[in-house]
Amino acid sequence: MRRQFVKCAAAAAALALAVTACGSSEPAAGGDGGNVTLSVTVWNLAKTPEFKALFDAFEAANPGVKVQPVDILADDYSDKITTMLAGGDKTDVITMKNVIDYSRYSSRGQLTDITDIVKKNDTSKLAGLDSFNVNNTYFAMPYRQDFWLLYYNKGLTDKAGVKFSDGVTWDEYAKYAQQLTQGDGTKKVYGTYHHTWRSVTQAISAAQTGGDQLSGDYTFFTDQYNVALGLQKAGNTLDFGTATAQQADYRTMFETGATAMMPMGTWYISGILEAKEKGESQVDWALAPMPQRPGSTGVTTFGSPTAFAVNKNADDADMAKKFVEFAASKAGAEAITKVGVVPALQTPEITEAYFKLKGMPADELSKKAFTPDKVVLEMPVSEKASDIDTILNEEHQLIMVGDKSPAEGIKSMNDRVKSDVLS
Amino acid sequence: MAHVMTQQAPTADPSPSAPRRPRVWRDTLIGWSFILPNFIGFALFTLIPMSAAFALAFMEWDSYSTPEWVGLENFQKMVGDENFRVALFNTLYYAAGHIPLTLVAALCLALVLNRKLRGVGFFRTAAFFPYITSLVAVAVVFNMLFNPTAGPVNQLLTALGVADPPRWVASTDWVMPTVIVTSVWRDMGYYMVLFLAGLQTIPREYYEAAKVDGANAWQRFWSITLPCLRPTTFFVLVLLTIQSFKILDLIQVMTDGGPGRSTLVLSLLIYREGIREGQFGYSSAIALVLFVIVLAVTVAQFRINERRSAT
Numbered sequence: 001m002r003r004q005f006v007k008c009a010a011a012a013a014a015l016a017l018a019v020t021a022c023g024s025s026e027p028a029a030g031g032d033g034g035n036v037t038l039s040v041t042v043w044n045l046a047k048t049p050e051f052k053a054l055f056d057a058f059e060a061a062n063p064g065v066k067v068q069p070v071d072i073l074a075d076d077y078s079d080k081i082t083t084m085l086a087g088g089d090k091t092d093v094i095t096m097k098n099v100i101d102y103s104r105y106s107s108r109g110q111l112t113d114i115t116d117i118v119k120k121n122d123t124s125k126l127a128g129l130d131s132f133n134v135n136n137t138y139f140a141m142p143y144r145q146d147f148w149l150l151y152y153n154k155g156l157t158d159k160a161g162v163k164f165s166d167g168v169t170w171d172e173y174a175k176y177a178q179q180l181t182q183g184d185g186t187k188k189v190y191g192t193y194h195h196t197w198r199s200v201t202q203a204i205s206a207a208q209t210g211g212d213q214l215s216g217d218y219t220f221f222t223d224q225y226n227v228a229l230g231l232q233k234a235g236n237t238l239d240f241g242t243a244t245a246q247q248a249d250y251r252t253m254f255e256t257g258a259t260a261m262m263p264m265g266t267w268y269i270s271g272i273l274e275a276k277e278k279g280e281s282q283v284d285w286a287l288a289p290m291p292q293r294p295g296s297t298g299v300t301t302f303g304s305p306t307a308f309a310v311n312k313n314a315d316d317a318d319m320a321k322k323f324v325e326f327a328a329s330k331a332g333a334e335a336i337t338k339v340g341v342v343p344a345l346q347t348p349e350i351t352e353a354y355f356k357l358k359g360m361p362a363d364e365l366s367k368k369a370f371t372p373d374k375v376v377l378e379m380p381v382s383e384k385a386s387d388i389d390t391i392l393n394e395e396h397q398l399i400m401v402g403d404k405s406p407a408e409g410i411k412s413m414n415d416r417v418k419s420d421v422l423s
Numbered sequence: 424m425a426h427v428m429t430q431q432a433p434t435a436d437p438s439p440s441a442p443r444r445p446r447v448w449r450d451t452l453i454g455w456s457f458i459l460p461n462f463i464g465f466a467l468f469t470l471i472p473m474s475a476a477f478a479l480a481f482m483e484w485d486s487y488s489t490p491e492w493v494g495l496e497n498f499q500k501m502v503g504d505e506n507f508r509v510a511l512f513n514t515l516y517y518a519a520g521h522i523p524l525t526l527v528a529a530l531c532l533a534l535v536l537n538r539k540l541r542g543v544g545f546f547r548t549a550a551f552f553p554y555i556t557s558l559v560a561v562a563v564v565f566n567m568l569f570n571p572t573a574g575p576v577n578q579l580l581t582a583l584g585v586a587d588p589p590r591w592v593a594s595t596d597w598v599m600p601t602v603i604v605t606s607v608w609r610d611m612g613y614y615m616v617l618f619l620a621g622l623q624t625i626p627r628e629y630y631e632a633a634k635v636d637g638a639n640a641w642q643r644f645w646s647i648t649l650p651c652l653r654p655t656t657f658f659v660l661v662l663l664t665i666q667s668f669k670i671l672d673l674i675q676v677m678t679d680g681g682p683g684r685s686t687l688v689l690s691l692l693i694y695r696e697g698i699r700e701g702q703f704g705y706s707s708a709i710a711l712v713l714f715v716i717v718l719a720v721t722v723a724q725f726r727i728n729e730r731r732s733a734t
Contacts, residue, residue, distance in 0.1 A: 244592070244681070245571060247563070247566070401590070403683065
């Protein structure tokens with residue numbers, strides 16, 4: 001009896017494992033003869049309009065092809081794709097949400113080498129392509145490039161007499177923040193708002209000083225921390241502790257006029273356009289380049305690209321390659337520009353088209369802000385990036401809540417990264 | 424049922440009961456069939472995953488490649504891991520605050536609400552309410568209450584003349600007390616119900632007799648209520664201990680381990696190392712250590728309780 005039970009239990013367990021392991025890859029539905037279906041992984045399809053815009057454009061350009069999105073919850077995207085690829089899933093095109101995942105998948109040999117189509121095309125204007133270069137081989141091609149710039153509330157800056165010029169330094173930025181801060185209590189309008197992410201302070205100083213966030217020596221963060229803490233101490237920005245405690249939403253901060261300036265990524269442009277279109281916000285906004293270090297030439301900021309790759313097990317690799325190439329091309333760029341997303345392909349015509357969108361600011365400085373001279377990758381690609389990121393984030397919090405001075409915080413970053421990760 | 428479960432399996436004792444075999448078999452089968460639905464669920468979703476996790480603690484696995492046997496390497500790594508030490512200390516800190524405070528608060532509430540008051544039903548429900556409130560809502564509301572600049576708590580303290588009130592969740596020194604207060608508030612209603620049930624089993628005659636002998640309220644509490652409540656107190660203590668060591672949800676929503684690492688607890692570390700970093704072997708090793716700690720504390724509590732009951 002007992003032995004029999006064990007047998008039964010084993011059978012049940014095996015069955016359960018088999019059931020959970022095999023729930024993947026639906027067959028490519030042919031439907032009405034000769035039609036091709038191309039499957040593409042995406043996140044939050046309903047709230048990420050660029051996907052539908054691209055798919056519609058691709059289908060229009062390739063009659064008889066139907067794009068089948070595989071929709072995945074944004075927060076689970078990396079985990080889900082990792083599992084799908086590990087299980088031999090046959091989805092044709094895999095969207096690379098970030099560069100760190102790309103390096104994982106490509107090093108495991110799960111993506112198809114598409115160096116031929118990268119070389120075939122003129123990629124001189126394709127921003128962010130370098131991030132996908134693995135020993136002169138490419139497994140993905142970027143179609144979207146986000147980078148950071150300075151949003152400001154024109155109504156508030158005009159009232160305070162602040163006029164942005166080309167090439168604002170961090171000191172001038174702090175002075176503007178002082179001039180723009182007014183009121184008290186719940187009615188207070190802050191000069192600027194630094195969101196709680198570490199990149200707001202750390203990635204920008206790495207980009208502008210040339211520092212390496214994987215190096216284990218973080219003295220190059222010092223100046224930027226002094227700027228951020230100075231603003232906080234003077235009450236010209238919502239302090240970090242309060243922002244964390246009330247889980248401050250940067251969109252609300254800017255759209256309700258609670259802050260006059262805000263450094264943020266370009267992805268937020270489509271957010272503002274949508275909020276204004278729906279009448280949720282009346283903010284009169286414009287863009288300026290990120291403030292720079294004194295004496296620097298040109299505009300340096302940071303950002304990160306998004307790309308499409310072809311699955312090694314793709315059902316239809318040729319069509320998948322065609323899609324990747326299309327997304328990075330002029331036609332693809334035009335399609336996503338229409339929904340307010342910044343394409344990786346940056347030509348004057350595309351920028352022109354972008355600024356013709358309804359609700360976009362029309363001034364020259366905004367356009368200038370849109371074409372920075374140099375965009376440095378937010379976090380360099382490495383298998384150690386994730387561990388280092390955790391440490392840098394923890395010490396960032398301690399510095400920002402005033403528990404450690406920048407010097408002490410940076411010292412612990414150096415010590416911890418060296419002893420826990422690099423050793 | 425109890426008879427069936429304690430019955431020896433027939434294959435274990437061959438000759439003496441051989442003639443009665445079919446009957447015993449049938450009994451055993453019936454017994455199995457009763458517990459089978461529950462056992463299958465338990466085995467599939469608890470026993471097998473737990474055993475697998477314990478095995479994983481001795482392996483290196485990123486959920487992608489084949490697991491690799493590494494022996495005690497994960498445990499060696501843990502000894503040198505500062506995050507683990509910080510998390511262990513924070514877990515103990517949390518338990519040391521949460522267990523006694525919740526116990527005392529729940530007992531006091533139960534004593535107050537055990538009287539014949541007008542509207543006692545309402546107050547009992549009110550005290551139980553925090554426990555059934557969504558945890559995310561609790562975390563958000565307490566974060567607002569303890570907001571260092573605009574929160575009502577600090578506004579009150581300032582009004583009372585405190586010049587430099589604590590910065591609560593924005594301070595590494597105060598964040599753990601804040602989390603403890605929040606969780607005490609949330610949990611005390613549940614344990615109050617357990618205490619109330621315990622209080623109602625104490626015969627009224629004891630109190631009457633004590634009163635006749637001239638014992639005051641404190642003496643009655645100390646010599647009658649507390650000793651009679653011991654089984655309940657023990658049960659509450661065991662539940663509280665296990666709950667405290669496993670704390671994850673409230674901290675995840677309220678502080679996410681911050682500022683810095685000041686509220687990083689073991690469960691949060693397990694989650695981070697496993698799900699976020701994909702180091703399932705190391706994560707399982709930490710889970711195993713947490714399991715052993717909880718088991719040791721609980722066993723110790725049982726031993727102490729047994730010894731006390733014996734005297």
